[in-house]
Amino acid sequence: MRILLCGDVVGRSGRDIVIANLPKLRRDLDLDFVVVNGENAAHGFGITEDICRDFYAAGCDVITTGNHVWDKREIIAYIPGDPRLLRPINFPPGTPGVGHGIFSLPDGRTILVINAMGRLFMDAIDDPFRGVDALLSAHPLGQMTAIVVDFHADATSEKASMGHFCDGRASAVIGTHSHVPTADHQILPKGTAFQTDAGMCGNYDSVIGMQKDIAVTRFVRKMPGERLQVAEGPATLCAVFVETDDATGLARLVAPLRLGGRLAAIWPLAMQSAPAF
Numbered sequence: 191m192r193i194l195l196c197g198d199v200v201g202r203s204g205r206d207i208v209i210a211n212l213p214k215l216r217r218d219l220d221l222d223f224v225v226v227n228g229e230n231a232a233h234g235f236g237i238t239e240d241i242c243r244d245f246y247a248a249g250c251d252v253i254t255t256g257n258h259v260w261d262k263r264e265i266i267a268y269i270p271g272d273p274r275l276l277r278p279i280n281f282p283p284g285t286p287g288v289g290h291g292i293f294s295l296p297d298g299r300t301i302l303v304i305n306a307m308g309r310l311f312m313d314a315i316d317d318p319f320r321g322v323d324a325l326l327s328a329h330p331l332g333q334m335t336a337i338v339v340d341f342h343a344d345a346t347s348e349k350a351s352m353g354h355f356c357d358g359r360a361s362a363v364i365g366t367h368s369h370v371p372t373a374d375h376q377i378l379p380k381g382t383a384f385q386t387d388a389g390m391c392g393n394y395d396s397v398i399g400m401q402k403d404i405a406v407t408r409f410v411r412k413m414p415g416e417r418l419q420v421a422e423g424p425a426t427l428c429a430v431f432v433e434t435d436d437a438t439g440l441a442r443l444v445a446p447l448r449l450g451g452r453l454a455a456i457w458p459l460a461m462q463s464a465p466a467f
């Protein structure tokens with residue numbers, strides 16, 4: 191199965207580059223399934239029903255989120271009716287929406303998508319490891335053709351731990367939330383694709399997607415300042431491409447995809463023909 195996970199979409203320019211390119215990426219990479227983290231899609235904070243519809247129309251199958259999921263209050267009433275929009279599994283019992291879903295491809299293959307949130311340097315919530323473990327036990331590879339975990343966490347240590355915790359039991363564990371892509375994409379020893387953070391789909395002439403002058407001033411002057419505003423300049427689309435073996439559900443290839451904006455372009459399939467060193 192060929193899967194693409196796009197990191198946190200930040201604001202209009204992030205939405206524009208994802209929506210403009212997803213149909214072509216689906217064709218060119220022969221993608222079976224696309225996950226988009228949309229927690230910052232609405233002007234940097236949250237997501238709306240209209241944005242969900244735009245992502246689905248462009249070829250997104252499932253939208254994941256994180257700590258910013260409720261920033262646009264309208265989504266609280268919408269989320270129970272949309273099983274393709276996930277919020278972290280480890281929010282308190284009774285929270286609207288769900289944190290995972292099992293989705294069927296037209297050819298009958300199945301994919302379990304799990305959205306979990308970390309606890310280091312973030313709000314104190316339920317144990318993401320216990321929550322992910324329960325889902326992997328209930329729906330193991332073998333029953334599922336593929337399993338993708340979007341681990342929305344701040345600390346690289348917590349994200350690496352989730353990768354190893356799931357190694358051999360998930361097809362891919364991809365980190366989100368940092369808004370900066372990491373260079374550590376790899377297939378872990380037992381076969382799970384991993385990258386600490388996918389990076390954001392947003393303007394990199396910014397401080398993690400926010401206008402740089404306001405963000406820098408907040409560090410320089412320890413006084414209340416202007417409210418952070420999303421940086422709407424040209425965006426880079428940052429995603430992680432994973433190809434899995436349908437027989438085992440484990441990863442055969444993991445590679446970053448980057449296009450547009452300020453970051454150097456990376457096309458994942460070039461990795462297959464890269465010279466050996």
Ligand SMILES: [Fe+2]
Nearest residue numbers: 198229230367
């Ligand atoms: Fe984010």
Ligand SMILES: [Fe+2]
Nearest residue numbers: 256257258367
């Ligand atoms: Fe986040």
